[in-house]
Amino acid sequence: MLVKVFHLFGEYVLFLKKVFSKPEKRKIYLKQTMIEMDKLGFLSIGIVTIISFFMGAVITLQTAYNIENPFLPSYLIGVGTRDSILLEFSSTVIGLILAGKVGSNIASEIGTMRVSEQIDALEIMGINSASYLVLPKIIATMLFNPFLTMLSMVVGIIGGWSVGVFTGVVSTQQYIDGIRYAFVPFYITYALIKMVFFAFIITTISSFYGYRVQGGSLEVGKASTNAVVMSSIFILLFNLLLTQLLLS
C-alpha cells in the first residue's frame, strides 16, 4: 500500500517534469492557453456566481439566527458573513467545486485522448504531449481562478446583503458597517494565494490521472472520479498547510 503510494507520487513527479519541459512553439502554447482559459475559466463563471450568491445568503441567515441576542450589535452579521466568505468559502469551497467541475472535465478529456490514441498521435509527430496538453491548462487556471475567487467574494457578500435585507434580519447600513468593521485586507491576498495553489493541484492531478489511463471508456470514468477525489483531498490538505503558514 505505502509502496504503491510512493510509486504513484514518483510517477506524478516525473509527469510534472515532462509537463514543464521546454515548449515546442510558444505561439501555439499561447493560443492553447487562451482556449483553456475560455473552457476552464469563463465557463465556470456561472456556477461560481450561483453558488456564491446562495452561500452568502445562507451564511448571513445562519449568523443572524445564531446571534439573536439583544446585547450583540447586528453589524456582527456583516462581519461574520465577510470573514466566512473571504477566509474559507471563496477559496476552499470554490476550489472544491472547481475540482468537481474542471477536474473531471480535464481527466476525462485527456483520458479519452489517451484511449483513442490521440496522445500517441501527438507523440509520433515528435510533440511532447504532456507539455502540449497540460501546461496551457495549468497556466490558464492559475491566472484565471483568482478572478473566480474575487467574483465569488463580491457575489457572496451581495447575496448576504440582499437576503439579509429581504428577510429583515439586518439593515443595509448595519450590514455595510459590518463588512467594513476591522477589515483585514490580507484576508483577500490569503484567499487568492490559496486559490492559485488549488488551481495547480486541480489541473496537475486531474491531468495526471487522465494521462495515465489504460484501457477503455470505463477506465476514463474511473480516472475522472479518482481525479476529483484526489484533488479534493489535496485541496483540504493544502488549505490546512497554507493557513498555518500564512495566518499564524
Next chain:
Amino acid sequence: MITINNISKSFDGRKVLSDISATFDKGKTNLIIGQSGSGKTVLLKCIVGLLEADEGEVYYNDILFNKLSFDKKKLIRQKMGMLFQGAALFDSMSVEKNVMFPLDMFTEMSKEEKLERANFCLQRVNIINANHLFPDEISGGMKKRVAIARAIALNPEFLFCDEPNSGLDPKTSVVIDHLIKDITEEYNITTLVNTHDMNSVMGIGDKVIFIYEGQKWWEGSRNDILDSDNKELNEFVFSSELTRKIKGL
C-alpha cells in the same frame, strides 16, 4: 529504409515478441501479418518508439533510433507519419485543422500555404467538401482517409499503418489499401502496414512478414505466400472457406 535487429518485448514477464529481425525497404509497402494478439501492434509501437523494446535495435537509415534522446528522436519523428487503428483524429479540431496541425507545429509556412498544403493532402485522399466537419461527423472510412492526409502532410519518409482497414467494408478497404500503396510509390516512402486482412496482403504486399506467437515465422512476397508450405502460415492465410476452395484444400 528501416532495419530492426533482435527485437524482444515482454509485459509482466510474459513474452510478447521474441527476437524479431527484418528490413523494410524504401518505396515498398511492407506488411506485418498475424493473428489477433500475435503482437503486431506491439511490434509497430516498438519500431516507432511508443513502446520501448526490452532488447534489440531499430535503425532508421542507419541511425540507431531507440537509444536516442527525446530531442534527437523528435527530429526523426518529424519524418514519420502514422495511421492509428482508430484513426486518432483530434476530436476538438475540424478535418482541415487536423491536417494543418503538423504544419502549425513544425513549419513556418504562412496560413495560406498551410491551407493549400492541407487541401492538397485532402484531395489526394479524395476528401472533398468536408474541411469544416468534425471527426464525429464523418464516417469511419473518411476518418481513416483524413488520418492518412494528416500523416502525409509533412511529406514523411516513413509511414506506419496499424490495421488501416479494420472496421471498413471490403470495397472501402481496397480503396484505402491502394491509396497507401500509391502514396508509398509516388513519394518513395518506407511503409509498414499491420493487417490481418488477406485481401490487403494479396493486393499490396511487396514484402510480407508473418508473426506467429511473437516470432517471425515466415517472410516473403505476396506471390510466395500461395506456394509456401509453411503450416502455420497456410492455416492463417487459408482460414476462410473461400480461400480454402481457391487453394483446393
